[in-house]
Each structure stands twice: as structure tokens, then as C-alpha cells.
Amino acid sequence: MPQSRPLTTLPIHPPGDFDFRRTVLGHGWYALPPFRYDSERGALGGVASLGGTIIPWEIREQGSLLELRVPARLAPHLRMPLKATVRSCLRMDEDLAEFHRQTRRLVSHRWIARTRSGRLLRAPTVFEDAVKLLCTTNCTWALTETMVKRLVEEFGPGDGARAFPSPEAIARSSERVLRTRCTLGYRAPFALELARRVADGSLEIESWRTTPLPTDELYATIRRVKGFGPYAAGNLLKLLGRYDYLGLDSWVRARYATLHGHGRKISDATIERHYKQYGRWRGLIFWLEMTRHWHEEKFRRQA
DNA sequence: GCGTCCAGGTCTACC
């Protein structure tokens, strides 16, 4: 957040079972632009695009409240929509009471409710989450960061602070530009097709957050999008508030093998079978178990 | 510095 411009502060009241740092740092999204995280100040920054207005913002804890800092010149009629966007990114309106009740039943899971864990940072739009997930497939995290950074630099609206590109901006691009300048490689045609389908209205991706479709049908819908296999679809579901799928990748397989198999490789079917007992929350419990060591390292003061 | 190998998910073709 540029400090040279006058800022104004908007208070946000989080729900009682909310933990700011665990929500922000619970997976890697905070490191992908337009998000950025200042660990010294404990502040998450972002850039919103609301009705054609590009708005840099920053949020951090201030006592029991959260303090959202925005440019003082921000029009009053955009303040509530911006607060709603940030609340949605931080999953503040998601009801995790049932999830936390379930985790209290097992001694090994009580830390989850005790530390108010379970919310996973997401982007302002499903489109942004989907493109970013595509950028995580079959590559290192460093390459994912490069891809997203270049997409924002190349197509993101704004001067200086850039928001994530709209579907239309990417749709107007070309496979060649996405391949070379944004380093998407063979993912370029997948990203282009996704952007074009969203831009022309044939894929109503934003409705996925509120659709009444059963999760299995929504999963099948996501799988029909090119480039979205079991890993990408399962993890996109988590960002839509559905936790019925695990979204296995090589890192969590290795982590599971370390935790449950003394380092020996364990089949996906065995992992799936193990988590079936947790019902519709299994994907979230799985992710929190796999990353518990992050919680113990990053959040030692609370865990 | 250069070449080779490998890891990382998904798609397609094939059995």
C-alpha cells in the first residue's frame, strides 16, 4: 500500500471463530499477486477492481477488530462493496460452527477449533482462483508465482497497483503471448479457453460460489473445464466452500506418507478411505492435518 | 556454460 497517498480506515468486525493470520497464511494464496503479505506488520494487501475503479487496500488486526485501509479519495458508494469483497476473500461469512463442533469430538483434532483454524484465503472472484489453480499444476511454486505475476503485469488493470486481469482481458490475448510472456507454457490454451468461455458467458463461473448444485455435480462441471483434473477441481471446490474432495498433489501425498506411512508411499485410494469418515468436511480436515506443522511453526504463540 | 535428467498434473491415444 503506497504510504504517500492519504488513507482512510474502515473497521471490519470478524466473527468470533475467526483467526486473521491462520486464514491468510493457511495456504500459499497470500503470496500470489495482487495479494501480498507484509509479515513484519502482519498486513495483507490486495487490489480490487470494482465497477472499473481500481482500489489498492490493506488489512491487518487492530485489537479485536480488523482495520481495512483504503485511499481516502475512495468514493463512499464503493466502501461497502470493497468491505464485502475483503470479507469474502477472508471467508468471514462462511459458517464453520458445524465443522468446529465436529473437530472437537476427536482429541487429535481439538487444536483446529481451539485455534479457530479452517478458513482459507481466496481471491475476489472464482475466475481468479481458477486461473491461479491452473498455474499451480505440474510445476514448482516458484514458477506459479512467475506465471501469476506476469499475468497481472501483462493484463491487470490499473497504474502501479494492478488488479487481477478480467476474463475479457485474457480472452483478448493469444496463446502465444500467454505461453511466452506469461510463461504458462502448455497451460496457455487451457487458460485462454477458460477466459473466453467466461467472457462470452458460456461458462458462468462466478455462480459456482452460490449454486445449489450437489458437490458431486459441481465437481463434474469443473472437471469438464480443460486443464482441471482431480487436483485442480478438488482444490477449487475448497475455495468455493465445499470440502468433499481432497485434491491430492505430490506434496500432500509425500506429507501423508511421512505422517502415516513412515515415509512409505501410500495409494490415493487408501488416503481417500482414511478421510471418508469425516464426511463433507474431509477435504478441510485433510488439508489442516497436512499443514499442522505450519500452524505450529508460524503460529506458535497460539497452537 | 552447456547438456541431460527429473519433478510436477492433465490430456489424449491406446489397449
Next chain:
DNA sequence: GGTAGACCTGGACGC
């Protein structure tokens, strides 16, 4: 339904 190979990039490694 299961499997092999291709896709692309960057890092590790050997020379």
C-alpha cells in the same frame, strides 16, 4: 478403466 507418453519450465547434476 487403466496406462503410457507428451506437454513445458526450472532446478539439480555431471561434464
